[in-house]
Amino acid sequence: MERLRKKVSPRDFSSWIEQIIPLEINDKVAVLQVHSQFFSDWVEAHFGLLLSATLSDLLKSEVIIEYRIKKEDMQESPSAADPLLRPQPNSLFGTTSIQQPREFIHPTPQYAADHFLPPVPNTILPKFTFDNFIKGDSNKFAYAAATNVANNPAGSSFNPLVIYGGVGLGKTHLIQAIGNYVLTHKKAHRVLYVSSEEFLRNFVESIQKDKMSEFTNFYRTLDLLIVDDIQFLTGEKTQDYFFHTFNALYQLGKQIVLTSDRTPKELKGIDERLISRFQMGLLADVQPPDLETRIAILYKKSESLGVSLPQDVAELLAQNITSNIRQLEGCLISLMAKSSLENQKISLDSASDVLRTIVGGIKSVITIQDIQKVVSSFYNIPEDLLHAKTRKQEIVLARQVAMYLAKELTNSTFQTIGFHFGGRDHTTVIHAYQTIEDYIKKDEQARSIIHQIKTRLQFSEKR
Numbered sequence: 001m002e003r004l005r006k007k008v009s010p011r012d013f014s015s016w017i018e019q020i021i022p023l024e025i026n027d028k029v030a031v032l033q034v035h036s037q038f039f040s041d042w043v044e045a046h047f048g049l050l051l052s053a054t055l056s057d058l059l060k061s062e063v064i065i066e067y068r069i070k071k072e073d074m075q076e077s078p079s080a081a082d083p084l085l086r087p088q089p090n091s092l093f094g095t096t097s098i099q100q101p102r103e104f105i106h107p108t109p110q111y112a113a114d115h116f117l118p119p120v121p122n123t124i125l126p127k128f129t130f131d132n133f134i135k136g137d138s139n140k141f142a143y144a145a146a147t148n149v150a151n152n153p154a155g156s157s158f159n160p161l162v163i164y165g166g167v168g169l170g171k172t173h174l175i176q177a178i179g180n181y182v183l184t185h186k187k188a189h190r191v192l193y194v195s196s197e198e199f200l201r202n203f204v205e206s207i208q209k210d211k212m213s214e215f216t217n218f219y220r221t222l223d224l225l226i227v228d229d230i231q232f233l234t235g236e237k238t239q240d241y242f243f244h245t246f247n248a249l250y251q252l253g254k255q256i257v258l259t260s261d262r263t264p265k266e267l268k269g270i271d272e273r274l275i276s277r278f279q280m281g282l283l284a285d286v287q288p289p290d291l292e293t294r295i296a297i298l299y300k301k302s303e304s305l306g307v308s309l310p311q312d313v314a315e316l317l318a319q320n321i322t323s324n325i326r327q328l329e330g331c332l333i334s335l336m337a338k339s340s341l342e343n344q345k346i347s348l349d350s351a352s353d354v355l356r357t358i359v360g361g362i363k364s365v366i367t368i369q370d371i372q373k374v375v376s377s378f379y380n381i382p383e384d385l386l387h388a389k390t391r392k393q394e395i396v397l398a399r400q401v402a403m404y405l406a407k408e409l410t411n412s413t414f415q416t417i418g419f420h421f422g423g424r425d426h427t428t429v430i431h432a433y434q435t436i437e438d439y440i441k442k443d444e445q446a447r448s449i450i451h452q453i454k455t456r457l458q459f460s461e462k463r
Contacts, residue, residue, distance in 0.1 A: 003054050008213045016043055023068060030055050031066045040067040041252060046217050049244040118218045123193040124183060128176035134300055136293030139170060142284035146174045150181035153188050153224050153255040158282035160256035164263055165286035168326035171259040175226050178257055188223035196233040203238050220248045226257045231267055239271045246277050291411040294318035294328060301329050307336050313351045320355050331358050366409045366457055368420045374456045375402040387422035403429050404436035405453065
């Protein structure tokens with residue numbers, strides 16, 4: 001009992017610890033009697049780790065704690081009915097009488113709030129919401145899982161929710177959006193976002209300052225715990241504490257959301273018990289965004305900054321930065337800063353300068369403009385006729401060839417290609433592609449023409 005008295009506040013000791021009555025303690029299980037289910041839940045959430053650690057240290061082996069609710073109508077003295085239930089003189093709790101437990105008074109909500117619920121710091125950033133998250137094939141599953149959890153954090157079957165994927169793909173945006181939605185719509189009140197490094201720092205500091213009780217009280221009274229980059233949760237003691245915190249929150253029906261740069265089974269240096277817990281919920285991955293999603297991200301970001309972004313510039317940036325959304329947005333901000341400071345319009349030239357600075361140059365890619373230029377030269381027609389509404393046979397054929405090559409040699413969609421050919425509908429581009437594809441299959445001369453144009457494109461690219 002004295003060990004616990006030194007580790008908790010006098011109020012906590014008298015209100016909670018001293019009310020617990022040992023019924024049976026052996027080398028594997030400690031059965032503790034408590035007054036109610038409420039009392040059991042509270043003790044497990046706030047002092048479960050401390051009790052387990054103290055008992056394990058006392059008995060020199062890991063102990064599992066079981067709580068037993070006192071029956072109010074019990075007529076016979078527990079100690080008389082069962083010798084196992086007699087007081088344990090050498091137990092952790094001393095010689096507390098089982099026959100005459102102290103009366104327990106349930107704390108009022110206000111009392112609990114004032115004395116047992118430390119305030120939660122505001123770590124949720126308002127800028128990260130579901131509304132400004134760009135959805136695409138690469139992240140739609142993770143987005144759906146995140147919105148599900150945000151709508152029902154107290155009853156989601158996705159617990160824990162683990163979102164994993166590479167750096168800069170929007171994981172932090174998604175989990176912050178969960179926190180924002182939950183707080184804004186009052187789905188829960190005690191919501192914390194924390195990186196694993198910050199959790200580790202707080203844990204070490206609480207040990208150094210002998211404030212483990214306060215640390216435990218704080219984390220185990222959360223409604224929603226969001227931990228970013230769980231792969232950095234290092235240290236045996238830290239992982240052990242997080243394991244018990246995870247269990248306490250899970251058993252109380254509280255939601256846990258985690259991110260990682262890889263699947264749980266691929267995590268190195270993480271306790272197998274934790275990996276098992278991470279795998280018991282839902283795993284949702286985020287992949288590098290496709291070209292259309294990257295372009296949409298650029299438009300959304302430029303719109304939020306109040307700047308108009310030309311389509312050719314958006315495509316150039318999206319074609320050259322393919323795997324990191326953070327870098328993509330950073331490149332856009334640098335481009336806008338350059339434009340503002342030099343008092344010049346955003347252009348392909350300025351975008352090329354920024355790309356050379358940030359990613360070391362521009363990828364050797366063929367653009368739709370390159371294709372239009374080479375095709376018009378090959379057929380000896382003005383380039384602007386490829387955009388015109390004319391139905392002259394030689395112009396239509398040249399346009400169809402250019403559309404076919406645009407689909408074959410770039411990452412552009414049919415819709416994007418149509419935009420570059422006078423704003424034509426995507427069905428027109430599909431028809432052109434299929435027409436030329438049929439020509440190539442049936443006609444040797446058609447295959448030769450396409451090969452010649454591709455050769456010219458490769459030559460012009462090298463120049």
